[in-house]
Amino acid sequence: CEHCGRETTKLHYCKSCGLAEKDQCSHGDAFPYRKKEIDIREIFSAALKTLNMRNYPDLIKGVRGTSNKDHTPENLAKGILRAKHDIFVNKDGTTRYDVTEMPLTHFRPNEIGTSVEKLRELGYDHDIYGKELESEDQLLEILPQDVVIPACKESPDEGADEIFFRVANYVDDLLQNLYKLHPIYNLKSKKDLVGQLIVGLAPHTSAGIIGRIIGFSRTQGCFSNPVWHAEQRRDCEGDETCIILLADLFLNFSRRYLPAHRGSTQDAPLVLTTELIPSEADDMIFDMDTVWKYPLEFYEAACSHTQPWDYKMEVLNDRLGKAEQYEGIGFTHDTSNINSGIRCSAYKTLPTMEEKLKGQMRIAEKIRAVDTGDVARLVIEKHFLKDTKGNLRKFSMQEFRCVKCNDKFRRPPLVGKCTNCGGKIIFTIAEGSVIKYLEPSISLAEKYQVPEYLRQSLDLLQRRVEGVFGKEKERQEGLGKWFG
Ligand SMILES: [Zn+2]
Ligand SMILES: [Zn+2]
Ligand SMILES: [Zn+2]
Structure with missing residues (x-):
């Protein structure tokens, strides 16, 4: 209790008769929550008082609503202290x-x-x-x-x-x-x-x-x-x-x-x-080898394409259930320092997706063991194609919004303006989000050898996108090719 500090009991709310002790009332279900106005100033100052805080951070972040079943909020004091210590919170209350x-x-x-x-x-x-x-x-x-x-x-x-x-x-x-x-x-x-x-x-x-x-x-x-x-x-x-x-x-x-x-x-x-x-x-970890040295026979077996299961080497599986599962594990090659080498990947420092991808393709071209066409295929299939298809779907199912009063519409009203305030109605999903990776995918597929099936999938997707947004010359040129 904010006032006396004693333990509280949870109350429920019945739509017909108000507060109820249990989750059932003669009128049916009594809910653990209800919609009501609250005086946030009073709650906020009570939280500050509990914390013995006079000054508080300028910015204290919260969430727009509770999405859990009972609409249980976290104690406001926790949010205030998190802001004081400058830490972010996960949806489950922890910092990760x-x-x-x-x-x-x-x-x-x-x-x-x-x-x-x-x-x-x-x-x-x-x-x-x-x-x-x-x-x-x-x-x-x-x-x-x-x-x-x-x-x-x-x-x-x-x-x-x-x-x-x-x-x-x-x-x-x-x-x-x-x-x-x-x-x-x-x-x-x-x-x-x-x-x-x-x-x-x-x-x-x-x-x-x-x-x-x-x-x-x-x-x-x-x-x-x-x-x-x-x-x-x-x-x-x-x-x-x-x-x-x-x-x-x-x-x-x-x-x-x-x-x-x-x-x-x-x-x-x-x-x-x-x-x-x-x-x-x-x-999968049971197959990890635990030896200090690979014998010559191991390399010879590798040279003659022996199957891994036909060559016996000590693995973690051999140590399970014994003290050796925790200690005495070997390694074959020492390093001078685990901190040597690249400490921050270029993927993190390169600002745009275009630069990241170009960098990835440049490395792929340099390494002989890497099949560049396959890298291009993976990037297109695993990222771009999914992203474009998903956003195209979202675009066709989107809601519309009034710029003035922020009212949402399942479909744009026939009068062409907000039925609430007469404001302009706009999309909530941008066209740009749908087409942003389409051109890059096409130019990537053109430059590198990707399978014919993928080429045709991209072609079909392009037609579908053009079917929605039309085929304008300026837009296609304006986008520019990433690869070409
Ligand atoms: Zn009390
Ligand atoms: Zn009732
Ligand atoms: Zn409006």
């Missing part, structure tokens, strides 16, 4: 950081920016040769659920260290001022994130796994044991996942915020795995 999954079996302290003392505290007391950990260049085997989070300075995006530092401060602020409890993080610097727990959750799944931060890489990858990645999803290198600070998840996630439509539980951390058990991970 998107990362690229990178497998890591071994590391040196100087690669992850964590001191020897701190690593010893975390359980890394010996290197892989059994020598006591004393110096920053000793090689260590990563513990199964330990994670090196990204802190890349070259990227236009903020590092996970920056974001999680602010999230931890937000959680502490929340605990102290909204829940009136003790703070749990008490971080003085970003380095203090080392040792804290996170949750990894891959897109389109709803089972997360707990990990522990042990340091920071200067890349944009989230480095962890390959099995930790496999526990989240099928393929573990180069795929995308997101990480969430554990206390943020416990404190702020609620199933009640999730939209009522089907599929909303995807991407929501409904189940949490606390202990990594390799036999429960996806079986």
Whole structure:
């Protein structure tokens, strides 16, 4: 209760007699929500009072409406504190950081920016040769659920260290001022994130796994044991996942915020795995080899086109259920530093789709092992064709809008203007969104050898688009070809 702080009971609303104790009334269903005007100023100042805040941020973002079944809103105080700590929120109440999954079996302290003392505290007391950990260049085997989070300075995006530092401060602020409890993080610097727990959750799944931060890489990858990645999803290198600070998840996630439509539980951390058990991970990882060296026979077998299953090499599957499933895993080629190389992909720094695609095709042309026609085909099929077809469909099913009063129309009124205020009626889907990738697809298909079937699909699509928008010479020339 905002007034006395005591626990409240949920009331329901009956359309005939008003407030009801239960979700059923003699008149039928009583709803957990109703439409009514609220005095936001009063609610806002009450929230500030709860938080003991006098000043508040200039911009506090909210959502236009609630899409969950009961229309349960989040406590406004949380939104105010998020704005204060400059963090974004996901639809389920958590703050997520998107990362690229990178497998890591071994590391040196100087690669992850964590001191020897701190690593010893975390359980890394010996290197892989059994020598006591004393110096920053000793090689260590990563513990199964330990994670090196990204802190890349070259990227236009903020590092996970920056974001999680602010999230931890937000959680502490929340605990102290909204829940009136003790703070749990008490971080003085970003380095203090080392040792804290996170949750990894891959897109389109709803089972997360707990990990522990042990340091920071200067890349944009989230480095962890390959099995930790496999526990989240099928393929573990180069795929995308997101990480969430554990206390943020416990404190702020609620199933009640999730939209009522089907599929909303995807991407929501409904189940949490606390202990990594390799036999429960996806079986694709079982074929990962765990040896220190590939023998000459292996290369000879490869030369004579032996099938992989006909050549025996130790793989993770051979270690399942034994202590060796967690430790003593080998690698064949050492690197001087996991942070060497390109740290920020040109895909992120190139501003337009045209430049990104031209760059991709330039590389494809340079690499002999790459079939340029196939790259062009994939780009057209997987991205452009889907995008154009989808937007063409949306265009024909769109709503119309009045420029003056913003009234929406399923079909444009016959009088040709807004029946509400007489304003001009316009499209809600732009023609540009439909045709933007059509010309690029056609010029890409012309320049590179793409299959005849695809060429004809594009031709048909072009005719359909022209059937909707007409065939104007100026427009086609105005668009310009990306490839030619
Ligand atoms: Zn009260
Ligand atoms: Zn009633
Ligand atoms: Zn109008």
